[in-house]
Amino acid sequence: MRPKALVALLLSAVLVLTGCGSGGDDSSGDRGGPVKLLVFGAPEELAAYRTLLDAYGKARPGADVQLIEASDRKDLLARLATSVAGGAPPDLFLMNYRFYGQFAAKGVVEPLDERIAGSDVVDPAAYYPVAMDAFTWGGKQLCLPQNVSSLAVYYNRSLFQRYGVPEPKAGWSWNDLVGTATAMTRDSRGLVIKGTESEGAAQRPVVHGLGVEPSIIRLAPFVWSNGGEIVDDPDKPTRLTLDTPAAREALKNLVDLRQAYGVVPTDEEVEAEDDESRFANGRLAMLMTSRRATTNFRTITGFEWDVAPLPVYQKSVGVLHSDAYCMTRGAKNKDAAWRFLEYAIGEEGQKIIAATGRTVPSHIAVSQSPVFLGPAQPPRSAKVFLDAIPTVRALPTVSTWPEIEDLTYGILENAMHRGDKLDDVVRDLDQQTRPLFARGENG
Template sequence: MRRPKALLAALLATVLVATGCGAGPGTASDGPVRLLVFGAPEELAAYRTLIEAYGQARPGNEVQLIEASDRKDLLARLATSVAGGAPPDLFLMNYRFYGQFAAKNVVEPLDERIAASEKVNPADYYPVAMEAFTWGGQQLCLPQNVSSLAVYYNRTLFAEYQVPEPKAGWTWNDMVGTAIAMTRDDRGVMVKGTESEGAAVRPAVHGLGVEPSIIRVAPFTWSAGGEIVDDPDRPTRLTLDTPTGREALKNLVDLRQAYGVVPTDEEVEAEDDESRFANGRLAMLMSSRRSTTTFRSITGFEWDVAPLPVYQDQVGVLHSDAYCMTRGAKRKDAAWRFLEFAISAEGQEIIAATGRTVPSHIGVSQSPVFLDSSQPPRNATVFLDTVPTLRTLPTVSTWPEVEDVTAGILENALYRGDRLDDVIRALDEQTRPLFARGEHG
């Protein structure tokens, strides 16, 4: 059984305080602009494509890609480099995680540069993504994407098992029923129930993959008319003890404990859900747009995307990454020139063509570059249809710690079947202190 991951809070707090809020204001230095990112190999290839195009369009302007191994590594690298007085000029980060750096004055506000720019007009971008990166009334970062959760599904398997494909307006119960119908043994026979309930064999194909996390619980709690925190702007506690919160939690746990449609903990440890889907052993996967670059390498079957199922109303949860400039950047003007290019229509067309993003630039998102039906997913409009329904998670500085703590609790609930009352109590008790010391934008 997996336990909560070791938190980065102590490291981040120590190094950020030690820096006195960042290094000096240097605006010029020799060498390339340094950009810190993380991602799967296909994602990193997309950023290299963008950098190469920038070099061709702007000869003499160099950008060095610094590749973190994962999000935890990116956060640690950023914190320690700031502490050492040698931060990257730019970093790419999800809005859920940048608050800890914004609160310590590590991020350079961009308002003046945006106002003077001939290439970046805030009106060209989806407001929900722009607003996610405001802190203290200032625009700290500029978003490259405005993704949402969707349900990736294996069309070839659905056709083989003669199960109707997911469609807009389907409900949570519809999804569960579909997942049950798609959970099969190696002969293609439906496998009903969990091993503890006497299922004859382990499934060769599981019906659904879903991450047991607060960001997966949130949209369904919202869809049922509930909230996950007491105050989205200044949260002090989780509110999953409400009827809507309890229902969303129970339904998540039931996917494994009652129906056995998601892989076991041991199976996920051996093969993560994204790999399992790509290998044809997972019929559906709940994920954001970032999985598209990986799945476009699939040659063994056809796949597509469907919207999230609903409880009452269609509600999505924002997944958005933005380019942020550090206050201690040594080449701020050069960094801004690359940031302008990356965020402009030209830059967003390049990265969108790789499949990585749902462009935050409205015009690019509605163009054939993104909606190209010759590249999967064919139903890319699912991501655009969801934009008006997107809601953001709190950007309180301690939110990364909240996600870390809740992930361990929810993993134990899904895979071990911890009592719901105990799960809710643990979620509340272990996150209240985190909210109490959090800072808000």
């Protein structure tokens, strides 16, 4: 279980206390001192941002950007909320579109339209619209995206070759995914383990066929692919709509990966070793995750890996993963912060981060260049991420969406690992999230 309600309560209380969240003078003058940039990430991701800051320092001698490193997303959200309340927010922060709405709704984020209009570096037409649109609120461009990723299936090519199982390929179905994951779930003798009944025997899986998080962001593309919807109105949602036949089928199939087929690790196994580590250690054949895992997986030396597109129900659909640089309304050093933001989002900055493996660049030309598509470093099938962009859909940016994700995670986790009845799961998802939707604000 991952109880995160405390973070939501902290954020709610802090943002209410801060009102519009300005935290100080709203002038855009350069007050001097370092530009403070708040980010979080795995060690390899943080190293990527340090590389960007080093390059910026060389490109603009005398510029000073200080990286504030949060330990995880929960820590980043809490730090941002408390710093705003204390009147000393960072100048910039990097955040996923699914989480920035709570700050946008309270006026914490500085609109960038005027600065964009006067910029010789940032041309909105140069970026993927789906990522730009995800960071508009009240008709204003609040943040500028650095990446436009979707889910992909990372897979251990060496394991597939060892066991003679065909590798995933474009156009494969959900049933293909289940069959492949079953064929790749092996015991210590290298024999296939079918279903969950074998796990009481002496031979337990030493390689699981698939890792996938029981969350809304993992479920969403399959509900959409099957012709269903996650919410009743993407722009002004009031409830989840997982009670339709299409959505229920996708939900049941996700749960059955554990309950019927035993191809994903148990809850206890995930607590002992998370899926990303399990994949990197060669004990997970496939992992469904976003581009951000690439920086970590490029440290792998023991086997070859690659990426494949998501399996398809009726049509190909991806779910947007996008992070953006946002400026706080209470920033003390806005002009200097904007100069760095221009560099980070511009072609040169995006090339630097793309070369580290962290991003699918939101800058169209950079995403189509050898710095992203080149075969020098894995994944060799990087184009999978670009092919998915025309299909990606964004989840709602309602201000209470982080709370909705946290609440639904617990319900979906219990369904996958405890086997809760589907009717109860669908009912709880609907009834428990309705008050959160009612309290939320939309952009």
